[in-house]
Amino acid sequence: MSGRGLRELKKQRTFDAISTIAIGMFLAHGYDRVSVNDIAAAAEISKPTLFRYFPSKEDLVLHRIADHAGEPARVVAGRPGGQPAVDALHRHFRDGLARRDPVTGLNDDPDVLAYHDLVFATPSLAARVHDYQARDEESLAEALTADAPDPLTARLAAAQILAVQRVLARENWRRLSAGESAEALHPDAAAAADRAFHQLRTGLRLR
Structure with a gap:
């Protein structure tokens, strides 16, 4: 060396x-x-x-979270030619669940759970995480511009995609914090991700 x-x-x-x-x-x-x-x-x-x-x-x-900065945009930029952006992000999230990536919320290591609680129970840390999320939204919107008819549509799509990922991760953390294991929760978490990304593709169906 x-x-x-x-x-x-x-x-x-x-x-x-x-x-x-x-x-x-x-x-x-x-x-x-x-x-x-x-x-x-x-x-x-x-x-x-x-x-x-x-x-x-x-x-x-927060360097552990900052290491993921811009990741959604990189997934979109690095997808195979012709693959829809939502499909690439869906697969990436599913792969993260399978490898127990803490970003997906599906990691029940006690140190990881304690770290999560520390970050989101501390206002200054939670505020910085919000800043990271806002920058991720901006970079993802830029990456989606070529797939969208106009910049506003790209920004709306980026906001919806990242909101879906945050909600999925929070639900996984909630269930793990309540005592479930990551191994037992994985099938439900994967199914929830499939439903959520299907909703992104097809639009809201609310009465």
Whole structure:
């Protein structure tokens, strides 16, 4: 491995170690009760060094979610030629359920569930997640522009698609939090995803 490769590996290990320490402290004591100074001390680094890896306190937690930023748009951009965008996103969501991707809500690892509760029970973190979602909506709308008759239709489609994914994920989290296992829930979660994406394709049927 080259010197640059070794430096990058060391940097990634330090990044991961700081984040692991921070999230562990937040889960144990509460997000608002742990300071950046506390985390730097626990990680045995200076505060300026910590900020070189994580620009803000929120980033110590939310980089796991930020890693998925723009993913829906990338799925649409990378789909096989001729495949409808909704079909590509449907398959991607179903694949995520199968591999227990936390983004789909179908992951019952205790640490993952605790992380989810931490994020959405902390107003500043939940607000940042909302910002990520808004940017995902913008990038997905841009990716859908070529498939839509006009930009407004692309924006409406992006909003509906991402809303469906959020509702599906929240329902999965709700049921796991109530005590169901991911393994037992998977068939229902997959069927719910199929119904939801079918509704996207065919439109609302409400009385």
